[in-house]
Amino acid sequence: MIRSAALLCAGSLLLGSTAIAGPKKGRDYYESRGEVVWEVPTNEKVVALTFDDGPHEKDTALILDLLKQYQAKATFFVVGNKVERFPELVRREIAEGHELANHTYSHAYFGKNLSVHKFAKDLERAEDVIYAVGGKHCHLFRPPGGFYSDKLVETAKGNGYTVVMWSWHQDTRDWATPGVQKIVDRVLRNPRNGDIVLFHDYVEGKSQTVQALEIILPELQKRGFRFVTVSELLTYSKLKPVRSPDAKNVP
Numbered sequence: 001m002i003r004s005a006a007l008l009c010a011g012s013l014l015l016g017s018t019a020i021a022g023p024k025k026g027r028d029y030y031e032s033r034g035e036v037v038w039e040v041p042t043n044e045k046v047v048a049l050t051f052d053d054g055p056h057e058k059d060t061a062l063i064l065d066l067l068k069q070y071q072a073k074a075t076f077f078v079v080g081n082k083v084e085r086f087p088e089l090v091r092r093e094i095a096e097g098h099e100l101a102n103h104t105y106s107h108a109y110f111g112k113n114l115s116v117h118k119f120a121k122d123l124e125r126a127e128d129v130i131y132a133v134g135g136k137h138c139h140l141f142r143p144p145g146g147f148y149s150d151k152l153v154e155t156a157k158g159n160g161y162t163v164v165m166w167s168w169h170q171d172t173r174d175w176a177t178p179g180v181q182k183i184v185d186r187v188l189r190n191p192r193n194g195d196i197v198l199f200h201d202y203v204e205g206k207s208q209t210v211q212a213l214e215i216i217l218p219e220l221q222k223r224g225f226r227f228v229t230v231s232e233l234l235t236y237s238k239l240k241p242v243r244s245p246d247a248k249n250v251p
Contacts, residue, residue, distance in 0.1 A: 023149050034237070035153055036163040040194035042236040045224045047195045049074040050166065052103055052142065053175075054201035055082055055089040062210045063201050064092060070217040072227035074098050077142045077164075080105030080126030082202065087133040094134050099229035101140035102126050102161065110147045120155055127159075140164045140230055164230055166198035174209045175200045183212035188219055194233065 023030075030036035040048075049067075051074060054060045060076075067074055076093050078100055083090050093100060105126040108114055123141065131137055141161035143152060148163060156163050169190055172183045187197055199209050220227070 023153070025150055030153060030163075034162065035157055036148065036165060037196070037230070037234065038165045039167040039192070039196050040233050040237040042194040042233075044226075044236050045193055046226045046228045046233060046236065047191060047193075047197060047220065048230045048233040049197050049199065049227055050077060050101075050142075050164070050230065051075070051199045051201040052077045052144075053079055053082075053107065053203075055086045055093075056202040056207075057086055057089075059203070059207050059210060060086070060089050060201045061092075063213065064089075064096060064098075066210065066213050066217060067098070067227075068096060070221055070227070072217060073229050073232070074227065075101050075140065075164075075230040076201065077101045077103035077140075078126075078130060079103050079107050079202075080129040081107075083126075083129050083133055090130070090133050094136065099140070099231055100130055100134055100136065100138055101142060101164065101230070102130065102138040103142055104144060105129065107144045109145050110143055110149070110152055116151050116155055119152065120159070123156070123159060123161075162234075164196065167192070167195040170195050170197040172197065172199055172209075172212070174207070174212065175203050177203065177205060177208050180208045180211045180215075183208060184215045187212075187216050191220060191223070191225065194236065196230065196233070 027038065031038060049072065051063065054076060055078060076098055078090060090100065102123060103126070104122045106122055108122055110119055127138060139160060139162065141156050142164050146165060153163055170187060172186050174183050201209065203209065
């Protein structure tokens with residue numbers, strides 16, 4: 001899961017007819033259709049806190065403690081192989097009213113070496129694990145590294161998912177451990193109604209996310225914001241997520 005700035009430049013990955021190439025239709029197209037979500041413009045003072053790559057044996061539990069303290073609900077984009085390792089944390093997330101979302105089984109980056117077939121299998125494997133542990137299907141998916149393409153969106157939609165990214169000004173980059181204050185400043189500098197904030201509850205090395213949340217949560221609450229799941233946030237949008245009528249995970 002080592003990341004770099006170069007990994008965020010996904011648009012140039014265009015190898016092979018079955019590989020997942022960069023998007024051709026772009027944000028405006030997908031956002032207007034509700035198939036990919038970056039944020040939800042609304043007059044309501046609500047934000048969605050999201051956590052990727054977990055669960056983590058220690059940090060996830062500490063984050064859940066903080067969320068409970070501030071009556072905050074969040075969305076956890078979980079990785080299937082970690083769900084298998086720490087099922088009790090996933091069950092706790094559900095029991096405490098948080099939302100689970102699919103972040104693939106192996107955290108594979110969707111570039112030149114990953115075909116649509118392999119992507120679909122990884123997605124399905126994660127879904128099976130999450131359902132086996134939590135008894136619920138996911139309807140939201142976030143691609144590792146933020147890579148997305150037309151084929152990826154089409155495949156995710158066909159399996160019952162809305163693709164969820166994050167507000168560009170709310171990428172905390174906490175995975176890079178930039179310092180607690182930098183994480184705090186990133187979130188508090190310009191919070192907007194309907195923001196989707198990107199955190200990680202799994203970080204290689206010593207995480208700074210918990211310390212940052214100890215400052216962020218009370219301050220946002222003081223400013224009048226409520227913390228909701230992504231699915232709840234979507235209810236404030238005039239554009240509803242578009243799902244295929246054949247999507248197998250739609251109840």
